[in-house]
Amino acid sequence: MVQNENVYIQILSLNANLALQEEQDSLQISDARVSNTFTLDLCLMPNLQRLFLINNKIEELHISDNCINDRNPIHQLPSEYFTNLANLYLSHSNLLTLSYSLTVKSTSLQVLSMTNIPMFRNLSDNITFDLSRLSLLFLSENGMIDFPKITAPDLDSLDLSKNEIKFLTQEVFQGIPRIRYIDLSSNHIKSITRDTFATSIYIRELNLENNQIHHISESAFINQRGGFILRLGNNHLVSILPSSLPVLSRTVYLDPNPWNCDCESTSIKRWLLLSGVNLYQCMNPLYLRNMSLVSLNETDLCHDEYGDFKSTETQTSLSMPSGVNRILCSYCLKSSWALLLSSYFSLSELS
Template identity: 25%
Template sequence: MIITIVYLTLFFSSCLTSCPRRCRCDSPRTIQCYRISTIPSNIAADIGKLYISHSKIRHLQFSDFSEMSGLQELVLFSSGMETIENNTFKALNDLKVMEVWSNKLTSIPRSLPSKLEVLKLGDNSIHSFNPPDFGGLTKLRVLEVPNNLLNTLSFEVFSPLSNLQTLILDGNGMHTISGVAYLPNLKYLNLENNKLMFFYENFFTHLPSLEYLRLAGNQLVRVPPQLPKSLLSLRLDRNNIKSVRARDLRQLESLFDLNLSGNQLLSADGLQVATNLTSLDVSKNQLSTLPQKLPSKLQRLDYSNNQISRIMVQDMKGLASLKHLFLDNNGMILFEDKALQWCVHLSNLAMEQNLLTSVPLGLPVTLSRLDLKGNKIDEVGVHDVKHLKHLRVLNLRNNKLTSIDDEVLESLPRLRHLYLDGNPWNCTCHLLKVRTLLLDKGTDIKEGQCAEPPYCRGERWMSSNTMLRQCETYTSDKGKESKRKLKVSKVSTGKSHTEDDDYDYDAEY
């Protein structure tokens, strides 16, 4: 045992003393180098991982790596790389991971090692792929070439990559994709933030295992045809799609996540055929009504930033699994009583920036968050909220409230976050009882400022000494305790609490 320890000590000591200049040798087979101008020549042949970053190495050649036969992982980040000589990596027979990020490469390095499994070339200046680029890379699983200069792409170039599972080509400015490649194991394809307008009819039929497809930020005018049945998640946000037809989605039996936000949708009746959807985002479109029938398994539905002026009971029928519903910024003037009676698991409801004049009646008892910011609500009655025993977040900011009944707050035993700022509060003695109750409950509150009466206008009513002095008759029994709590409240209400739209609507409260 002692001999082993001595041997290891000498071994590590030898490794550290021979560590190249401007490099760190934290372990015998891992070296990290910074701000170097050439590949170090005194690196051991059995080195396993080499990381080089923030350097000035403009050119690579065969001699740079000819002695590193055991290298398995090579990372060259922000190193000024412009050219790589043919056969530079020929000696690296065991190389599995190669990352050349944020450099100045204009083409794919030639003659890459056949055992390569991961190739990442993001943030370079690669403008085209050539047929020989990926020849022999039958073990490649991950290929990432985002944020380069690929204007056009012939998909046939990927044909040798029979084991490819992840392909990322976002942010290239591509106008067209021609050709096809049979990639039986591809599961994740990212073509976001390009300029693609269409896909040929049979393009996706050659990707039979595709599960995640990212096409956001393009110029598509319709849902791509013949999408594979294996698809689980489809992102089409920020395109120019005007309608969703049943035939576009009928074959997607496994699809659970669909994002169509930021298009030009006028109609979305075809959504009903995607029967296994659990998450649907159609925000930032031009929809004036909800589809006649939505998938019954939906758990998250985002219809914000559309033109839906009213929600009726029939609109939400059958959505028993719904947990999160967003109806913000719709100009909504009518929300029918008990419109959500079918939503027996609804936890979060957001209806900010609409034209509602009252809290909708008959909201589900399961609600934990209710956001009514930016409406025209001038009163909240006990009958509006008394059944919401699980409510933890209530947002009523920027409405027309002048007062609020303390019985409303007493009826919400689990309330922890209350947003009341932006209302024209009339800071009469009635509010004193409300603020005492809030302090006793320990509620995190954004209270807002007094609009009336003139003597306390502009003061925050949770910490207004003027209001306290004017209402001594209300504090005769608890005057000292109230004043002590108010001093604390001046500190606690001044903290930065959860802001306007920072709610995590996926969190379980």
């Protein structure tokens, strides 16, 4: 282990400023009076596994790696020494463990980026985040199966996209009561219960795109108001009730989904019209495919009730929206009147 104490540096490049051996696996920097940014360039240190930053004034740490097709080699980072650090960027590193603990704890961190780190895939237990001043947290592409336990009362933005999270419960949001932006896209979430976001009243944007959601309970977003943005595209939704959506929100994005447009869709159609949301493209039945729900009326949606054609392979070409039917019927009526008048005059001439 190489120790470097009492160094006055603004930016530290390990391969340039310190005489480090290529085979070195540990580095400890103590009492580093760095006023702002601390950058570690690890290209020439392929064996470095443990980094210890003890009793320092570092405010921002970047673990950088400019080597082509190679990620940062650090395997262990002692989180208990994060006493003054405000911004920590560890994304796309080979970090495998946090020494001594499975808790990332700090009273100074405000930004933490831990995207695509093997540590989350190798641990049997979830890592806990206890970060009293944290504002931004990036945890995407980590293969997480469970929503991590986060205690961060000031957290504003959370990115958990591209993981493998399947379930959401109300409890996972209790430690982040003021969260405003959540990205849960590209996970394996299958349903949203009415309690999941009940206490998350400050959410401004929620991204649930590219999941496997097939059901959203009533009142699931009843507490989200005032310009709340909800993204639900590329899920498995075939129907949805207006009571499952925010009240008259213009910023709900529903497409694409395999929507079924039938008589039960009339209530969501009214919600769409009142909210000003036009995108709700039908997938089934076949004769309504790619048509917007708001462009259809009840005779298009309720075939059985109105005695219209039913969709079959042989009748698909005959079935058409009622707007077209009305034009044809109007033409038929005019033709019938013309025939009646012609017959009347013919009879008059004969008499």
